[in-house]
Amino acid sequence: MKTRLLPLVSAALALAAAPARAEDGSQADAQPRQERAPDAEPAPPPPPPPPFAFARPVFDETWATIGLGVGMVPSYAGSDDYIAFPLPLIAGRVGGVGIAPNGPGFVLDVNSPKPAMAPRKGARLAFGPALRFRNDRSNRISDDVVARAGRLDAALEVGASVAVAWRGVAKPLDQLSIGVQARRDVLGAHAGWVIEPQASYRARVGKAFTLQAQASMEFTDNRFARTYFSVTPAQSAAAGLAQYSADGGLNRIGTTAILSYDLDRNPLNGGWALTGVGGYSRLIGDSAQTPYTSVRGNANQFILGAGAAYTF
Numbered sequence: 210m211k212t213r214l215l216p217l218v219s220a221a222l223a224l225a226a227a228p229a230r231a232e233d234g235s236q237a238d239a240q241p242r243q244e245r246a247p248d249a250e251p252a253p254p255p256p257p258p259p260p261f262a263f264a265r266p267v268f269d270e271t272w273a274t275i276g277l278g279v280g281m282v283p284s285y286a287g288s289d290d291y292i293a294f295p296l297p298l299i300a301g302r303v304g305g306v307g308i309a310p311n312g313p314g315f316v317l318d319v320n321s322p323k324p325a326m327a328p329r330k331g332a333r334l335a336f337g338p339a340l341r342f343r344n345d346r347s348n349r350i351s352d353d354v355v356a357r358a359g360r361l362d363a364a365l366e367v368g369a370s371v372a373v374a375w376r377g378v379a380k381p382l383d384q385l386s387i388g389v390q391a392r393r394d395v396l397g398a399h400a401g402w403v404i405e406p407q408a409s410y411r412a413r414v415g416k417a418f419t420l421q422a423q424a425s426m427e428f429t430d431n432r433f434a435r436t437y438f439s440v441t442p443a444q445s446a447a448a449g450l451a452q453y454s455a456d457g458g459l460n461r462i463g464t465t466a467i468l469s470y471d472l473d474r475n476p477l478n479g480g481w482a483l484t485g486v487g488g489y490s491r492l493i494g495d496s497a498q499t500p501y502t503s504v505r506g507n508a509n510q511f512i513l514g515a516g517a518a519y520t521f
Contacts, residue, residue: 267479267520268324273301273308276484278516286437286461286510287492287502290351296486296514306337314341316370316390332375339370339390343398345437352505358448361436364399368392372407383412394433401433401457417474419482421467430457438499450504455495463490463510469518479520488512 276298284290299315301308307321317337343364350356372388390405409423438455445452465488472481490510491497497508 266324266477268302268477270305270324271301271303272479272520273299273303274518274520275299276482276516276518278484278486278514280486280512280514282512282514283506283510284349284351285346285355285501285506287496287499287506287508288350288352288355289505289507291511292349292351296516298484298516298518307335311339311370311390312341313343314339314366316340330377332373334371335374335386335388336369336371339368339392341366341392341403343394354448354450355501355505358440358444358450358501362396362398364394365396366392366403367395368403378410380412383410385410399433399436401430401436403433404428413476414468417471417476419469419471419476421469422464423466424462424464426462427460428458429460433457434460434495438496438501440500450500453495453499455499458494460494460496461490461492461510463488465512482518482520484516484518486512486514486516 278296278298279293280296281291282294284292297313298310299308300310302321302324305319305321305323307318309316309318316339318335319337320333320335322333343366345364346355346361347363348360350360368391370388370390372386374384374386376382376384378385385408387408389407390403392403392405394400405425405427407423407425409421411419411421414420434455434457438453440448440450440453442452444450465486467484467486469476469482469484472483476482488511492502492508492510496502502508
């Protein structure tokens with residue numbers, strides 16, 4: 210019996226191992242072929258990703274930009290002599306609180322919105338404390354005549370800021386804000402008030418640039434004006450300048466712009482960026498007519514600087 214079964218087993222194994230044949234006797238492929246409809250349309254390409262959609266943007270719940278540069282700034286408010294001065298930059302969002310530069314200082318937004326890559330429409334209210342450091346005529350007075358009038362103490366102005374901000378005004382992810390700051394010196398240097406209306410705009414320009422521009426006005430009270438722009442009898446005798454009594458009011462108008470270039474051409478993913486800053490302001494009223502400006506300086510004031518910043 211075993212002898213008879215061996216040919217049958219061998220034949221079954223050979224048949225199983227042999228390639229299949231078509232009905233016409235030709236050998237078929239070992240792998241089955243996929244049939245294709247003769248009039249089938251090719252599959253359409255996938256839709257492009259929405260603009261500004263990135264898998265991991267740096268601007269999440271907590272982020273920061275830290276930078277440092279150097280700029281040429283007036284030796285004092287009203288001076289026509291310029292000195293090199295460090296220009297620090299601090300911005301970010303920590304614990305739901307936004308941080309933005311405010312001259313030599315910063316302003317906080319306690320109503321900072323949660324990060325979102327989709328453009329937001331409509332207005333929101335931004336508010337929080339504001340701080341600015343003022344060292345006008347406290348050191349590095351280039352004009353020897355003005356220096357003989359004496360140095361002033363540095364001031365620390367503390368107050369509040371409130372603004373209305375709009376997103377998506379002219380393009381996705383841009384922002385326009387209009388607001389005002391009110392600050393008072395807490396160190397007793399001028400012991401006065403400063404009211405500063407502001408309008409600012411921020412947007413991407415091309416793929417790698419980000420532009421921030423601001424226009425502002427500065428109103429001061431009498432104590433501020435008399436500290437920085439009056440020439441007292443003692444100062445007149447020391448410096449040889451005519452006596453002058455200054456009053457508060459509109460002190461200056463000006464504009465400032467910061468242009469950043471992201472080194473990997475993607476400002477939304479953080480990293481290193483080069484920054485440039487330029488500004489112009491015009492002293493008005495008693496701040497322009499004081500001898501510190503009209504005789505020894507110039508009412509036109511400029512700022513020009515450059516630096517680097519890192520966002521993480």
